[in-house]
Amino acid sequence: MSTLNPAGWRPEMTSGEAGAGGVPATFTGNRALMLEEPLIFEIGTRETTGVDFDEVAEDFDLGPLTRSAPIGLAGLSESETVRHYTRLSRQNYAIDLGLFPLGSCTMKHNPRLNEKVARMAGFGDVHPLQPQETVQGALAVIHELADWLVKLTGMASVAMSPKAGAHGELCGILCIKAALEARGEDRRVLLVPESAHGTNPATAAFAGFTVEGIPATSEGRVDSDALIARLGPDVAGVMITNPNTCGLFERDMKKISDAVHAAGGYVYCDGANFNAIVGRVRPGDLGVDAMHINLHKTFSTPHGGGGPGSGPVVLSAALAPYAPLPVVKPVDGKLRLVEEENAADHQPDSFGRMTAFHGQMGMFTRALTYILSHGSDGLRQVAEDAVLNANYVLRSLDDVLEAPFGASGPCMHEALFSDRGLADGFSTNDIAKGLIDEGYHPMTVYFPLVVHGAMLVEPTETESLDVLDQFIGALRSLAIRAKQGDEALKTAPHFAPRARLDETLAARKPVLSWQGE
Ligand SMILES: *Cc1c(COP(=O)(O)O)cnc(C)c1O
Numbered sequence: 001m002s003t004l005n006p007a008g009w010r011p012e013m014t015s016g017e018a019g020a021g022g023v024p025a026t027f028t029g030n031r032a033l034m035l036e037e038p039l040i041f042e043i044g045t046r047e048t049t050g051v052d053f054d055e056v057a058e059d060f061d062l063g064p065l066t067r068s069a070p071i072g073l074a075g076l077s078e079s080e081t082v083r084h085y086t087r088l089s090r091q092n093y094a095i096d097l098g099l100f101p102l103g104s105c106t107m108k109h110n111p112r113l114n115e116k117v118a119r120m121a122g123f124g125d126v127h128p129l130q131p132q133e134t135v136q137g138a139l140a141v142i143h144e145l146a147d148w149l150v151k152l153t154g155m156a157s158v159a160m161s162p163k164a165g166a167h168g169e170l171c172g173i174l175c176i177k178a179a180l181e182a183r184g185e186d187r188r189v190l191l192v193p194e195s196a197h198g199t200n201p202a203t204a205a206f207a208g209f210t211v212e213g214i215p216a217t218s219e220g221r222v223d224s225d226a227l228i229a230r231l232g233p234d235v236a237g238v239m240i241t242n243p244n245t246c247g248l249f250e251r252d253m254k255k256i257s258d259a260v261h262a263a264g265g266y267v268y269c270d271g272a273n274f275n276a277i278v279g280r281v282r283p284g285d286l287g288v289d290a291m292h293i294n295l296h297k298t299f300s301t302p303h304g305g306g307g308p309g310s311g312p313v314v315l316s317a318a319l320a321p322y323a324p325l326p327v328v329k330p331v332d333g334k335l336r337l338v339e340e341e342n343a344a345d346h347q348p349d350s351f352g353r354m355t356a357f358h359g360q361m362g363m364f365t366r367a368l369t370y371i372l373s374h375g376s377d378g379l380r381q382v383a384e385d386a387v388l389n390a391n392y393v394l395r396s397l398d399d400v401l402e403a404p405f406g407a408s409g410p411c412m413h414e415a416l417f418s419d420r421g422l423a424d425g426f427s428t429n430d431i432a433k434g435l436i437d438e439g440y441h442p443m444t445v446y447f448p449l450v451v452h453g454a455m456l457v458e459p460t461e462t463e464s465l466d467v468l469d470q471f472i473g474a475l476r477s478l479a480i481r482a483k484q485g486d487e488a489l490k491t492a493p494h495f496a497p498r499a500r501l502d503e504t505l506a507a508r509k510p511v512l513s514w515q516g517e
Contacts, residue, residue, distance in 0.1 A: 034497060037087040039513055044074020050081055091497050093441040099463050099471050101435075103414045103444035103456025104197065104245060106275045106297035113373055114300060114366035123365045128357035132337060138361060139335035142328045145368040146312070149293060152379070153271075154282030155314035159323040161359040165272050168292025168311030169203040169239070171324060171354055175290055175315060176237055176266045177207060178322035178351040187236035187265070193222045195246055195448040200239045200270055209236060216450045220246035220405035220416075228259045237266035242286070243273040243412035245448040246405055247390065247456070257287025266290070266319065274298045275460070276387055276413035279380030289316040295360075299367035310363035321349040326358055385461035386413040389468060393459055396472045400479040404451050413460070419453025423485035428453035431478045433500055436493040438474040 029036035060066075076084065093100065100107035118124060126135050146158045159175075162168040173190070180187055190204040193214045201211040214227045222240060238260055242250040250256070257267045269283055269291040275298040283291050295301045295310040303309065315323055327338040327347055337358065338346040374382065387410070394415035398406050401417040419428045432442035432455070444456040457475075459468055481489050491500055 033090075035087045035090070036497075037084065037091070040074045040076065040084055041072075042513060043080070043084065044076050046070060046075055048075040048077055048080075050076060050078035098440060099459065099467050100441050101443040101457045101459060101471065102441060103247075103416075103458040104272060104447070105303065105444070106272075106294070106413075106458060106460055107303065108275075108297075108300055108460040109462035110300050110302050110366075111370060111373070114369045117369040118362050118365045123361070126361075128361075133334075136335055139328050139337070141364055141368055142358065142361075143330075143335055145364050145371070146328065148368070148371050149312055149314055152278060152282070152376075153288075153291065153293070153314040154284030155288070155291070156284075156317040157315050157320040157323060159313045159315065160328070160364070161324060161326065161353075161355045161357075162292065162311040162313055163355060163360055164309035165270075165292050165294040165297075165311045166199040166203060167354065168294075168313045169199055169268070169270065170207060171311075171313045172268050172290030172292060172315070172319075173203055173207045173209070173239075174324070174351050175313075175319040175322040176268065177209075178349070179266065179319055180236055182322075182349065185233075185264070187234055189235045190268075191227060191230060191235060191238045193227075193240060193244070195220075195222075195244055195450045196239065196241055197245060197270060197272065197447075200241070204239060214238075216246070219408045220244070220248050220450070221250055221408070222252070222256070224252040224256050227256060231259060231263035231265065233264065235260075235263060235265050237268060237289070239268040239270060241270035241273060242283070243276045245273075245456070246450065247411040247414040247416045248405060248408055249277075249412055253286040253288075261287065271314075272297055273413065276383055278383045279376060280383050283314070284316065288314075289319050290314070295363050295367040300370045301363040301366045308360050308363065310360040310367070312359070321347070322351050323347065324352060324354045325350050326353070328358075382461050383413075386459075387411075389413075389459040389461060389463060390415050390457070392468060393457055393472060397475060397479065400476055400483070401455070414456055414458040416448075416451060417455040417457070418451050419455070422453075422479075422482040426482040426485065426489065428455055430489045430492065431455065431475070431482055433492040434478040434481065434489050435474065437495050438478070440471065440474060 095107050095109060122137055123141070126138050132139065142160055146160055149158045150156070159171050162171045188210050189212055190209040191214050192200050192204060192211050193216060195216050204211045212230065214230070215223045217223050221244065227238065238256065240250060240253070240256065242253055244250055260267050266289040267287055269288040271283065271291040271293050274293055278298055290313055292311045292313045293299070295312065296303045301310060325339050325343055325347060328335055329338050329346055330336070331346070336342070340353075343350055371379065390413045391410050394403055394406065394411050397415070397417065402420040403416065404418045405411075405416060428445050432445050435442045444454075446454055447456060448454055459471070478489070488494070493500065
């Protein structure tokens with residue numbers, strides 16, 4: 001490989017072509033602080049490494065496991081590695097850079113106090129296989145967080161181990177399946193509203209149920225009459241999101257739960273939108289039997305690249321006996337893990353195990369820190385401010401963007417718009433790409449499916465009025481440009497590291513290397 005400059009540049013990489021908007025290309029391909037970054041395999045060499053290994057002994061032989069040829073890993077020095085990933089991270093968007101309006105995802109600020117506590121040696125350095133006597137504090141964190149989640153939701157118990165919202169859905173549905181089996185009933189149908197997140201029907205199908213859709217009313221809520229009319233001896237239960245994905249509270253929830261229970265079914269609630277009602281509404285009071293809570297949404301733990309998700313599932317008394325192992329329980333004055341060996345004494349009807357160990361310990365520590373630093377009154381204020389901010393967005397923009405359910409009353413924590421009224425040939429996608437040029441991650445687009453060209457904006461409670469006003473100004477200007485037919489919007493983004501891609505082609509035949517191979 002040829003010599004590298006700090007940006008990983010090689011002579012053959014310079015295109016010499018004009019950049020976006022006729023601006024001359026730079027020698028490096030960089031544009032000021034926007035740095036071009038090749039693939040790690042294009043800049044790495046076999047000769048370089050950031051790690052010192054001992055010399056391999058001459059007679060070292062693992063038999064058939066011994067490698068006979070290099071496996072082509074890219075070698076970089078430590079500084080080159082750090083720079084590669086730091087440069088890539090700068091081409092990304094993050095909640096630490098600005099408002100992240102992705103609806104349904106609750107991209108709120110992650111308080112640094114959470115990080116400080118999670119890194120304390122007593123939490124950060126423990127190992128899941130340590131003797132339980134030596135990790136009583138860690139078990140107490142799981143136990144205390146579980147207690148908060150049970151109290152906040154008004155449910156009987158909670159399964160802490162699921163590792164994401166979708167994993168929590170599977171946990172809840174497997175509890176329902178186990179409860180039906182215990183009753184000796186073979187109910188195969190799960191009713192799922194058409195506005196549901198894709199993970200709901202996927203979970204139901206994965207667990208072996210048949211999914212039947214329930215339509216939405218013109219108000220944007222579940223058609224409870226249609227749902228209740230469909231109940232019968234073949235229906236295992238319903239999966240309802242509340243608040244729903246149209247940003248509205250399902251007012252008929254109790255009526256639906258009562259009818260489902262009377263017909264022998266169970267109620268699963270997708271609790272991804274719990275942020276809108278935490279401290280205000282207890283799902284247990286609405287007749288819910290199982291609900292996942294995304295700690296990475298409502299309880300401010302990082303999403304995805306910032307850390308793993310976590311999806312504890314709260315359970316009603318009817319489903320609690322079937323919860324997966326392990327469970328943390330006080331036994332003889334000490335906190336104990338109920339696992340396969342002692343399940344017969346403490347959790348005999350458990351449906352089994354979903355994870356190797358106890359769940360996402362680092363997320364439990366962060367979520368409990370968040371809960372304790374807010375207190376119950378602070379959590380209630382979280383919900384109130386999240387709803388206030390979303391209504392501010394909704395009412396500040398409903399004169400330039402159609403709000404399909406604007407007449408259904410105040411929204412919950414997210415504002416929903418459609419692409420109706422944009423100029424011919426302009427769509428939600430153009431506004432989303434325009435937002436990139438304005439320095440924002442786009443909102444959630446084309447979801448929920450019940451709205452044409454949906455734009456789902458969730459500002460969260462952690463944004464100030466000034467930040468909201470700037471975002472609203474940006475979205476307003478884009479809506480006006482799309483209504484006036486501003487052709488430049490159709491090719492946005494113009495200022496991002498990459499221009500608008502053919503998204504189908506990019507997904508099916510991605511061009512990943514610098515040379516376009
Ligand atoms: C985020 C979300 C999920 C899935 O949660 P993950 O943690 O991403 O697996 C399910 N339903 C709704 C409504 C969501 O917003």
